[in-house]
Amino acid sequence: MSEKSFPGTSTGAPRINIGISDEHRAAIAQGLSGLLADTYTLYLTTHNFHWNVTGPMFNTLHQMFMTQYTELWAAVDPVAERIRSLGHSAPGSYAQFTQLTSLPDVPSTPPKALEMVRILVQGHEAVARTARSLFPVAEQAGDEPTADLLTQRLTVHEQSAWMLRSLLEE
Numbered sequence: 108m109s110e111k112s113f114p115g116t117s118t119g120a121p122r123i124n125i126g127i128s129d130e131h132r133a134a135i136a137q138g139l140s141g142l143l144a145d146t147y148t149l150y151l152t153t154h155n156f157h158w159n160v161t162g163p164m165f166n167t168l169h170q171m172f173m174t175q176y177t178e179l180w181a182a183v184d185p186v187a188e189r190i191r192s193l194g195h196s197a198p199g200s201y202a203q204f205t206q207l208t209s210l211p212d213v214p215s216t217p218p219k220a221l222e223m224v225r226i227l228v229q230g231h232e233a234v235a236r237t238a239r240s241l242f243p244v245a246e247q248a249g250d251e252p253t254a255d256l257l258t259q260r261l262t263v264h265e266q267s268a269w270m271l272r273s274l275l276e277e
């Protein structure tokens with residue numbers, strides 16, 4: 108019997124067999140769950156600041172935060188769906204995100220405008236560190252789609268951190 112034949116006698120979904128070991132799939136899914144929680148937390152923080160920003164920079168920051176939260180909102184979906192493609196379930200509750208994220212929760216009292224910017228710089232940098240820390244396992248596993256996703260997320264977070272940081276420089 109050829110190894111290429113389809114396992115036609117079993118019922119239900121076939122076992123996942125994409126050429127990445129169970130251990131690697133689990134490790135990458137765990138890491139991506141942290142990235143998802145970080146991204147969602149930064150999304151919520153940025154949308155909150157869009158609502159609550161005040162002061163002479165209102166127009167600039169209200170608009171900039173909208174651009175950023177819209178991008179972050181769109182970004183959680185491919186991360187979650189990569190976790191599913193690796194055979195694991197995607198976290199999607201406040202309890203799970205709180206447990207998984209490396210970011211602090213949104214401040215309960217709205218900070219001053221420039222403090223918001225500072226918090227968002229630190230948030231984008233933290234998500235970038237989370238994404239960067241996953242490269243070794245993705246590369247070891249030959250998981251190119253995850254490495255590609257991480258590259259895209261790093262590009263956005265490092266660019267956003269630079270733009271926000273620039274607002275704080277003389």
Ligand SMILES: [Fe+2]
Nearest residue numbers: 157158169173
């Ligand atoms: Fe709005």
